[in-house]
Amino acid sequence: MSQQPRPPVGYQGVPQPQVVPPVGRPHGPYAGFAGHPANVTPRRTLRRFVLWGGAITLFGLTGLALSIVVLDSTGATATMLGLLTASIALGIVVPVLLWVDRLEAEPARIMWFAFLWGALVSTLGALILNEIGMAFFAGLEVDPRFAGAVFVAPIIEEALKCLGVLVIFFVARREFNGIVDGLVYAGMVAVGFAFIENIIYLGGAFNVLGTPGLFGIFIMRCLISPFAHPMFTACFGLALGMIAFRRQWRYAFIPLLGFVAAVFLHFLWNFAAVSSTSGFFLAYVLVQVPLFVGFVLILVYSRRQETRILREHLTGYGLNGWFTPAEVAMLVSPRERRRARSWARGVGGPRAEEAMEAFQDEASELAIARHHLERGDPDPVWRHREQALLHTVTARRASFAPPQSQAAQAQQVIHQVPHKR
Structure with missing residues (x-):
């Protein structure tokens, strides 16, 4: 049985999403393109x-x-x-x-x-x-x-x-x-x-x-x-x-x-x-x-x-259960992103590396969508994009990490990659 994300804890920087997407493969009108609304008309x-x-x-x-x-x-x-x-x-x-x-x-x-x-x-x-x-x-x-x-x-x-x-x-x-x-x-x-x-x-x-x-x-x-x-x-x-x-x-x-x-x-x-x-x-x-x-x-x-914006909003999502602290640390550092992609390739091959890269890119887009929402952008696409991206980043994680707790997944991403000395 797939693990559901933890419910929001009321962190003021990230309001509770209107729809909590389930863990799994994307489906519905947002399945077409990396979390972006598909052309349905x-x-x-x-x-x-x-x-x-x-x-x-x-x-x-x-x-x-x-x-x-x-x-x-x-x-x-x-x-x-x-x-x-x-x-x-x-x-x-x-x-x-x-x-x-x-x-x-x-x-x-x-x-x-x-x-x-x-x-x-x-x-x-x-x-x-x-x-x-x-x-x-x-x-x-x-x-x-x-x-x-x-x-x-x-x-x-x-x-x-x-x-x-x-x-x-x-x-x-x-x-x-x-x-x-x-x-x-x-x-x-x-x-x-x-x-x-x-x-x-x-x-x-x-x-x-x-x-x-x-x-x-x-x-x-x-x-x-x-x-x-x-x-x-x-x-x-x-x-x-x-x-x-x-x-x-x-x-x-x-x-x-x-x-x-x-x-x-x-x-x-x-x-x-x-x-x-x-x-x-x-x-x-x-x-x-x-x-x-x-x-x-x-x-x-x-x-x-830009790094500050990513860290602020991804931390907010993390406090609501969407990312672990280790994942946030990885996502705001280009060096750690490279190490995470290398780790994914080592444990799951090219497809896992692609999933990790997509996870990183979509997490950045998620932070940008939240930035638009908090600044009061009236375009409804940002609310839809946020919901779709919350869904797809969870699905990406399942593609490069085994089914276990998010904390354990993040520890693997960050700490199992050999450090260069």
């Missing part, structure tokens, strides 16, 4: 089909057009060299964003959307609109290259990148849950944009100056300043994250300030880059380095805030 299925169909069509057309433009301007050889060298910057920035996003990982489909929006939509739009802006300033007898880099590019490029973050904020609103999410989504959009822009600059430098030119641009853009674009757009993502739980028009000025900050930092960077070599390095030391330090501090602070 044709309208919701059609809406999802239209959204993703539109996104795939948009990315396909912009990708085709961008490929033609880049190949025509730089040539196949220079484009391939630019692609290979620009990929190194991806290997620097993307792991940092994934590190920040470890505890409450964002869905891969939305991360790919963010990257492709920046790489395809934002880049192609910027190429077109920047040319128009440069032509406008050329008619005013102003150096079009200087005006384009300093006045046109910061506004246009940040507007197109921030638009992608804003689309995620509204369309995938239930996956945009705070500052960390805002930083990660904005960073992925900016990484995609910088990736294609680097290919264009690297390929152009190779055509004009050969290998030395390629190497020089690689040092400047991929090694010295790989975080430039992510830091600019992160201002807007940070601002959206600040209002993720307060989606009211009276807070609209916060994202507006974030956009202005992104444009201003982009302006400073471009102005220094086109002024002189000495001016660039001076701006790099006095502006870019402190900005990067501040960016890192914000990432660390945001990670700690």
